[in-house]
Amino acid sequence: MxxxxxxxxxxxxxxxxxxxxxxxxxxxxxxxxxxxxxxxxxxxxxxxxxxxDSYSHDTGYVQYLVVSLMVVSVMLGGLLQAGSNAAREYEKGTVKELMLAPASLWAIQIGKILGALLLNSLSVAVMIIVIVFLIGVWPDHWDELFAFVLLLMITFVALGSLIGTLVRRRQAVIPLSIGLSIPVFFISGAFGPAIWGDQVTATITQLQPVYYGIAIFQHAFHNFTTTSTSPAINGFILAGFAAVIVAISALTLIAGRGRGVVH
Amino acid sequence: MNSLFPILAIVRKDISVWLRQPTSIAATVLPAIAFMVILYFGAQAVGRNPVALVVQDSGPHAQELINILSDSGAFKVTMITIAPQKAEDALRQVKVAAVITIPSNFDAAYNAKKPDPVTIHINNLNLDFTNDLRRSLPAAITKFYADQSAINGNNSPIQIRVKETDLRSQDIDLLRFELVPNLVLLLTTAGIVNAGLATAREWEDSTIKELLLAPISKATIITGKLLSGWITTLLIAAVVLVVGAASGYLRPAGTIYWISTLVIVLLIALASAGLGVAIGAASHRFQRVTAIGIPLSIDLFFLSGGITVAAFLPTWLQTIAHFVPTFYGTHALQMAIFYSSNEGLILDLSVLGATAILAGVLGVLSLRKSMLA
Structure with missing residues (x-):
């Protein structure tokens, strides 16, 4: 025809x-x-x-998404672990013993963060093994992966500790952690660069650490640049978030020393 | 009748404890609202990648192609320039997903019927975006030739015409489509976690002793616990459904589809609450409830088509999905809310009904066993 x-x-x-x-x-x-x-x-x-094409090979949807999922898993794990541990001190009344201990509140809070960090590192290690050896997403920059996974863990464990200190109930910590993680995951560029989306979300998302975490991990795994800022700048911003959240977390414990126990 | 008051007392007590903790309520309800807001903003941008156009030819055919690309549903042209370097800078800074270049000899090559390439430089970060862009430029070129045909009579060189027949009355955008699995995720999480925590709390706070010493039957305690978990979950569902219906994103068309939507939500909530009571009674601990309940809910979410259409998953994954009850819940809700369809409703309701009964029985057995121990 x-x-x-x-x-x-x-x-x-x-x-x-x-x-x-x-x-x-x-x-x-x-x-x-x-x-x-x-x-x-x-x-x-x-x-x-x-x-x-900008890159020599195409990256599958799953290979891209799994890196974003890793960041949100680090977030959720850190919030749940540290948040539950902190809230438990109030629920069980053991926070009184901590407050009366002959140690500074900074030392206590950093000790709690380190404890949660160690516990959290086990699940993160399992996750990296699954991503690298089972799913087969091999990092291009191992050094970036290890450096920034630690930084990200510190950030979210400190944030979890802060939430636990503020709400003082595990029952509230758990839904809050999930409620925070899932929407943040969606707006942080999990499926592609966030700045390709609508302008309101793209602006809001740049005010929180998951956005930079996803960008840094996409660079560590795939050598991708997904933000207007360079990987080095993203690293500095993430380090800034970590420092600020750790400080706020410790200051909150100090400020709330008179609040006592949850009944 | 004698059991009714103690049951209602247990329900009242559990809901009162839940309501006395504003952080818990906010933390349970706010994610749904946050999701709605995020999805609303996200829906504005989905599937339309920002591109830059480098236009080096001012001829009429070049202008026509620019108009087609600008009006395309696949692109969001955020920059039109004659300077290639400016567009390449935008690509490098991730401001645009691709740069399309219409060369300086575009019209001349077209008129002379010589090869006339339009270059698309794609930031091929992942296949989803990349394939959208790959397909969109040829679609625009086909439209260009089709328009030539309309202008010049039937002289277009492309003589293949596509006749599309849609199986559904309307297209549903991706994020609106994903609201339903998100609703199911909220129901399962709220049911399992809230009912599980309310049950585990009795052991953690040692109030189970008071319940067991009360002059009421064990069946009364079990019924009260199941009912309170169910009602708490339904309160959360009600918020989501009201916001969804008011915004138009989750609004079944007609009474019959409202009824089927409500029945499906009731069944999912009951199954989740039953499972939550079972886990709470078996674990006796908050942390165990969340450690089991949350990953379980998220796994169910993914397997029931949480981030994609389950029908388009790989065959082996589809087979697994068919053994997941929330798959049927998601399907039934999507059919009722989006397509005003009863397709597969009997099967969906049967599976959800059986799951609700099974989860309820599991909750009863688990709670009974723990109380006897």
């Missing part, structure tokens, strides 16, 4: 469950048609798409 110059109709029946998948098909059909014409009638369809 086509050789005779007649029109051919291509019937496409779409299970249009949701628009993302549906549009993939809608765009894939013209791609197939133009590719077909490029081969069969090269002199008729002269406009072609000539693709140049």
């Amino acid at each position: 086509l050789r005779q110059g007649k029109q051919a109709q291509l019937r496409v029946v779409l299970n249009n469950l949701e628009v993302d998948f549906t549009n993939d098909i809608r765009r894939a059909v013209p791609l197939a048609i133009t590719s077909f014409y490029a081969n069969a009638f090269p002199n008729q369809v002269v406009i072609r798409a000539h693709e140049v």
Whole structure:
């Protein structure tokens, strides 16, 4: 038909469950048609798409997403572990013993953060083993991975400790940690650079550490740049978050020394 | 009738304890609201990658292609420039996902029927974005030729026409589609965690002794615990459904679909609460409840199509998903809310009903065993 110059109709029946998948098909059909014409009638369809890629190889969706998931797992693990430990001191009344101990409150809070850090490091180690050896996502920069995973753990363990000190109940710490982690995961560029999304979310997300954590880990694993700021700047910002959160966490314990026990 | 008052007293006590902790309520309800807000903003941008256009030809055909690319649902043209370096800088600084260059001889090559490449430089970070961009430029080129056909009669070189037939009456955008598995995630998390914690608390605070010494039957205590977990979960579901319906994102069309939506939510909440009571009674500890309950809820979320359409998962994963009760809950809610359809409703309701009964029985047995021990 086509050789005779007649029109051919291509019937496409779409299970249009949701628009993302549906549009993939809608765009894939013209791609197939133009590719077909490029081969069969090269002199008729002269406009072609000539693709140049920024990176030498494509990265699969799962390989990309798993790195973002790792960051949110470090966050959730840190919040839950440190938050529960801190809240438990109030629930059991053992916070009184800590306050009366002949040690500074800074030392107590840093000791609690280090304890939670050690416990959290076990789950993080398992997660890295799974990502690297089971899923097969090999880091391009091992040094960045180890340096920043530690920094990220300190940040979120300190944040968990802060939440636990403030709410003083494990029952509140747990939903708060989950409630905080899941939305933050979605707005921090888990699926692609956050700044490609809408401007409001892109601006808000730059005020919290997961955004920089995901960017740094995408660089450590895939050598990707996903933010306007460089990996070095992201590292400094993350270190700043860690220092500020550790300080606030310790100051909160000091400020709340008279609050006593939860009944 | 004699058991009714003690049951209501247990329900009242559990809900009062829950309500006396504003942080717990806020922490349970706020994620749903936060999700709605985030998804609302996110929906504005999904699937439309920012691109820069480098236009080096001012001819009419080049202008026509620019108009098509600017109007494309696949692109969000955030920069049009004649300076290639400016666009490449934006690409390097991750301000745009791709740079499309229309060369200076575009019109001349087109008129002379010589090869006329339009270059697309893609930041191929991941296949999802990259493939969207890869497909979008040829789609625009096809549209360009189709428009030529409309202008010049049937003279377009592309003579293949696509006739699309959709199985559903409307397209649902990705983030709206994902609201349903998120709702199911909230129901399972709230049910398992709240009911589990309310049950485990009796052991942690040693109040189980008072309950056991009270002049009421064990069946009364068990029923009270299940009912309080169920009601707490439904309170959270009610907030999500009201906000969803008010915003239009989760609004079933018609009474019949409202009824099926509510029945499905009731069943998921009951199954989650039953499971929560079972875990709480078996573990006796807050931390064990959360350690088991939260990963379980998240696993169920992913397996029931949490971040994708379950029907398009790999076959082996689909097989596993068919053994996951929340898969049926998600499917039934999506059919009722988005498509006004009863497709597979009997199967979905049967599986959810059986799961609710099984989880309830599990909760009863676990609580009974712990009370006897």
